[in-house]
Amino acid sequence: MLRALTPHAAPPGGGSLLRTAVDPATGLMRLASAAVVVDTVIAVVFAAALAGAIVRLPRGPTVFGPWLILLAAAALARALCGWAALRCSAQAALIVKSNLRRQVLTAAFGALAGRALAGETAAAAIDDVEAIDGYVVRYLPARAAASVGPIVILACAALASPIAAGLMLATLAPFILLMILAGTAAAEASRRQLDALTRLSGVFADRVRALPLLLAFQAEDRATEQVARAARQVSVRTLAVLKIAFVSSAGLEFFAALSVALVAVYAGFSLLGLLPFNLPEGLTFERALFVLALAPEFYAPMRRLAGAYHERQLGEAAAENLQALLAAPMVAVAQTAGPTAPPAIQFTKVVAGFADEPDLRIGPIDFTAAPGSITALMGPTGSGKTTLLRLLVGEAALVSGTLAVDGQTLTEAGAFTPSIAWAGQAPAILPGGLGWNIALAAPGSSAGAIERAASQAGLAEVILRRGGLDADLDERGGGLSGGERRRVGLARVFLKNAPILVLDEPTADLDSESEAAMIVAIRQASRGRTVLMATHSERLAAIADQVVRL
Amino acid sequence: MTASASPIRALVRQEQRRQASRMAIAAASAAGAAAAAVALLGLSGWFLAGAAVAGASGSAAIMAFNYLLPSAAIRFLAIARTGLRYSERLVGHAAALKALAEIRPTLFAGLAAAPVDQALGLSSGEATAHLVQDVNAIETLFVRQSAAWAGVASILVAMALAALVNPWAALVVLAAFAIQVSLGAWIGRNRSRDPAGEALRAAGALKDGVQAYAAASAELRCYGLVEAAVDDLMRFDARLGAARRRSWNAMAEMGALQPALTGVAAAGVLALCSHASPAMAALAGLATVVALEGAGGLLQAFDQAGAVQVAAERLDGVLAAPPVQWGTVQADWRPGITLGLGDQVHRLNPGEHWAVTGPSGSGKTRLLEILVALRDAGPDEILLGGRRPDALGPQACRALFAYAPQDARMISGTVRENLALADPGASDAAMLAVLGVAQLAEKIARLPEGLDAWIGEGGARLSGGERRRLSLARALLRPAPWLLLDEPTEGLDAATEACLVAALASHLARTGQGLILVSHRQAPLGLCDRRIDLSAQPDSDLPPATSESDSEADLAARDHARGVVMVG
Structure with a gap:
């Protein structure tokens, strides 16, 4: 709670990401901040109207009527300000999140590509971006209000009664002191408990994740006991932390109440003239009521800020994750155009790996693919076939050894992407027509070339059935079978005039008839290209000039 | 699904009954704190106005004005409000934490007893994260309940104070409250719930899309399509963003309700109190303002009701199946196994060592999962001691097997806790003996905590091989x-590997256990004298590249003829 109220150093990484991420929406955030500050100013008008109306009640509707109208108008204006602030910051959050999400997605196909869990990491990053929502929409405006609001209130109260304003201010000092003490104690208590709490709160999720294992070992009853024990300890330990943590919110309540009580008692005694000393300010009933109505508003922005503490924590934790993700090195891009005739591809003592998995090493591998030859990489799942192929496009790290294409090394080239036509297990299908999807491999291809490539890949029947090359495919090719x-992936290969063809498990999960047909098409696509293919299929490997077993 | 058939709601109701006294204290504290806040400002206003009148009327009036009682009451209310608020939060959270401490294990036991295909479905990170989020959403059912009591209490106090001046003023307060609640509930139902569901769907579509494109990232890079893919995915981002903005806009509307109604109601109450003394008017007016602010907490509960409902429905889906009671079998039962896979039939006698081979995707792991009853047998004819697994029941099946799965999953904990899953009563010596067979004894002995070493979340502190x-x-x-x-x-x-295989061989000779081994490596296959080959495809009309008679030697000879490089 203390941390919500005192500006402190931003967490490493996350803070700067949040600052830059909010930049494009600065205008909207300024509008939102302005709206909450205007809201505070109108709160002063509301208090003045309330006091003015009550004082003038005995003088009849014509006198108090305008004040009541002012009162209602001020309230409506406050409603409008709050509404506008939230809409502005929600629109700002939309921009901030879109901006971050684009960076995360780009990283997903760059820095993350080739990681063991690229897809899952990206999915988690998408949740992290969403966690920024509350930070932008609720925490940032609340912070703006809390930094300006109390000063505005105090200044206006001082105009009516400097002493009442002084009383409000006087409650602030012990309040801050209590916040520091309670904050330190709570932080200390939670630090002591944090490790144990994190472990214990994770037990439920951990045991759910390990459920198949627990069932296989018939350990579900004991696991249930462990979950129960951990949950009970979480409740006991969390309560111990909360007992102290709630002291700060109780302090907020107490000093908010105290500032009201002090102002009321002072003003009452001053109006009665019962104060033991003479005051120069000459407090009137109306001014007294005005400062009394203002007193709760003095602490209101700080209470709202404390209410947004959770959003702040979530946002900063997410920003820290995202910062780490976006700071990861991007994959290499091709520096040169590369060969145009089928090249020789030479693996010399190649050891491949991933930056994020230092334990995982593939190789050393030695082989040479002769120009225009077909090489099949075979080996069980996890043996590194795909990793070796990904080396060529810069998506895996070359730990040691040399990988050269026609004598040019991977280190010089960065990647060989311009020279490669790639066909994987699940070719990317973008929303659009079938022909357009094939033409993605070589933009600007003529309709005739596209049609030729499609029929070479064996898509003639599909095109006929779908009513032409222009027929739209549904969402990411949902209507196409795995073989079809x-x-499409193969048709792209035929269309792109690339001297290297890489095939990653092109016949996995196909029934034997489709596999046989696919093998014929692959053989045709291999003409005039140096081919590397990863496969489990002995039938596909049979067309290879060389088989490398991992 | 009707409310009475909802297992999670039933569980929550049961815990709400058990935590009834705590929840009552939390509700009473919330109500008391809200009432004190209303009374504090109302009384302060009354005191000021009274003092002003008395002060203006001369010393006799001042002497007659009882200032001690109201000023003491003001101090009392300030302290009471603080104390009650603290008690509300602490007791409310205590109830929630204690209830959740009971709900979690019950839920876990329910999951463990659910049909087996669900267990495999829940073990992905995404599914588990969903489940944990849903359980957290249920927690708000306990914490948020006091908001309603706080709202009602502040309104009742404000009505009572207003009624002292003019009963119609009390009605104005009630009407404002009623409008606030019904409009809030309407917004919650009609403007918050749809976008919440839409945001969930859009986020799901976005994640699916990312995963699909990530699988093709090399292709995207070769054809320069990364930007096009990102643009395509940003359509879902736009949908998600629009849905979230609609949610916030609904919240903005709810948030605007309270100040607008407060102003109109305060003006109305003051107009109705114009005949009364300024003191009484101040009392009613200020109380109205604070009371309608206090009722604002209710609106948040409306905003969250939709999310709780969605979470409860999903948890119900997981818990829906009723647990089945199975018969038991003798503890020392050592049956043979009959595997009818396609047109092959294998009889595995107790104590025999069998290897299962075949290319990936041919169902080796699936076969092991069927045996330990983590998967339904499907069309395959599998008999344990002549009986079908679904007739035996999962517990009897599992008792027959000790399983080391391919993903080598660990629970977060110590080495000892992980080993104890297999035998809770095992001695240190027994644990060290099996670690020795697995070639891990030295590594564990080097750790300062030995068997009690923490191996990290899911065993993250160990390498894959360890x-x-x-x-x-x-x-x-x-x-x-x-x-x-x-x-x-x-x-x-x-x-x-050689040391491990040798140690495993003598371990098997000692225990006389049967072995079913899935491996592509030669060394461990040497432990087995019989083999099941899953690569034979009887429905294939082309001659299979690898027939049942193919030995590794044949394969190697053919590779050699084509110029094969062996690596690793």
Whole structure:
């Protein structure tokens, strides 16, 4: 709670990410901040109207009527300000999140590509971006209000009664002191408990994740006991932390109440003239009521800020994750155009790995693919076939050894992407027509060339059935079978005039008839290209000039 | 699904009954704190006005004005409001935490008893994260309940104070409250719920899309399509963003309700109190302002009701199946196994060592999962001692096997806790013995905490190879008639693998356990004298590249003829 109220150093990384991320929406955030500050000013008008109306009640509707209208108008204006502030900051959050999400997605196909869990990491990053929502919409405006609001209130109260304003201010000093003490104690208590709490709160999720294992070992009853024990300890330990943590919110309540009580008692005694000393300010009933109505508003912005503490924590934790993700090195991009005729590809003592998995090493591998030859990489799942292929496009790290294409090394080239036509297990299908999807491999291709490539890949029947090359595909090719999608991938290969063809498990999960047809198409696509393919299929490997077993 | 058939709601109701006294205290504290806040400002206003009148009327009036009682009451209310608020929060959270401490294990037991295909579905990170979020959403049912009591209490106090001046003023307060609640509930129902569901769907579509494109990232890079893919995915971002903005806009409307109604109601109450003394008017007016602010907490509960409903429905889906009671079998039952796979039939006698081979995707792991009843048998004819697994029941099946799965999954905890899954009563000596067979004894002995070393979340502090060997040690510790090992030596260097295989051979000779081994590596396959080959495709009309008669030697000879490089 203390941390919500005192500006402190931003967490490493996350803070700067949040600052830059909010930049494009600065205008909207200024509007939102302005709206909450105007709201505070109108709160002063509301208090003045309330006091003015009550004082003038005995003088009849014509006198108090305008004040009541002012009162209602001020309230409506406050409603409008709050509404506008939230809408502005929600629109700002939309921009901030879109901006971050684009960076995360780009990283997903760059820095993350080739990681063991690229897809899942990206999915988690998408949740992290969403966690910024509350930070932008609720915490940032609340912070703006809390930094300006109390000063505005105090200044206006001082105009009516400097002493009442002084009383409000006087409650602030012990309040801050209590916040520091309670904050330190709570931080200390939670630090002591944090490790244990994190472990214990994770037990439920951990045991759910390990459920198949627990069932296989018939350990579910004991696991249930462990979950129960951990949950009970979480409740006991969390309560111990909360007992102290709630002291700060109780302090907020207490001093908010105290400032009201002090102002009321002072003003009452002053109006009665019962104060033991003479005051120069000459407090009137109306001014007294005005400062009394203002007193709760003095602490209101700080209470709202404390209410947004959770959003702040979530946002900063998410920003820290995202910062780490976006700071990861991007994958290499091709520096040169590369060969145009089928090249020789030479693996010399190649050891491949991933930056994020230092334990995982593939190789050393030695082999040479002769120009225009077909090489099949075979080996069980996890043996590193795909990793070796990804080396060529810069998506895996070359730990040691040399990988050269026609004598040019991977280190010089960065990646060989311009020279490669790639067909994987699940070719990417973008929303659009079938022909357009094939033409993505070589933009500007003529309709005739696209049609030729499609029929070479064996798509003639599909095109006929779908009513032409222009027929739209549904969402990411949902209507195509696995075999048809791979034929789209092959059609791209025929269209792109690339001297290297890389095939990543092109026949996995196909029934034997489609596999046989696919093998014929692959053989045709291999003409005039140096081919590397990862496969489990002995039938596909049979067309290879060389088989490398991992 | 009707409310009465909702298992999670029933569970929540049961815990609400058990925590009834705490929740009552929290509700009473909330109500008291809200009432004190209303009374504090109302009384302060009354005191000021009274003092002003008395002060203006001269010393006699001042002497007659009882200032001690109201000023003491003001101080009392300030302290009461603080104390009650503290008690509300602490007791409310205590109730929630204690209830959740009961709900979590019950939920876990329910999951463990659910049909087996669900267990495999829940083990992905995404599914588990959903489940944890849903349970957290249920927690708000306990914490938020006091908001309603706080709202009602502040309104009642304000009505009572207004009624002292003019009963119609009390009605104005009630009307404002009623409008606030019904409009809030209407906004919650009609403007918050849809976007919440839409945001969930859009986020799901976005994640699916990312995963689909990430699988094709090399292709995207070769054809320069990364930007096009990102643009495509940003359509879902736009949908998600629009849905979230609609949610916030609904919240903005709810947030605007309270100040607008407060102003109109305060003006109305003051107009109705114009005949009364300024003191009484101040009392009613200020109380109205604070009371309608206090009722604002209710609106948040409306905003969250939708999310709680969605969470409860999902949890119900997980818990829906009723647990089944199964018969028991003798503890020392050592049955043979009959595997009818396609047109092959294999009879595995107790104590025999079998290898299962075949290309990936041919169902090796699936076969082991069927045996330990983590998967339904499907069309395959599998008999344990002549009886079908679905007739025996999962517990009887599982008792027959000690399983080291391919993913070598660990629970977060110590080495000892992981080994104890296999045999809770195992001695240190027994644990060290199986670690020795798995070639891990030295590594564990080097750790300062030994068996009590924390291995990190899901075993993250161990390398992949160490995890695999610990998983093997765990299986060896379980005294079951059959040992099921899925790729136990994957990723080991040849020397360690040789030591491990030799130690495993003598372990098997000692225990007389049967072995079903899935592996592609030669060394462990040497433990087995019989083989099941899953690569034969009887429905193939082309001659299969690898027939049942194919030995590794044949394969190697054919590779040699084509110029094959052996690596690793």
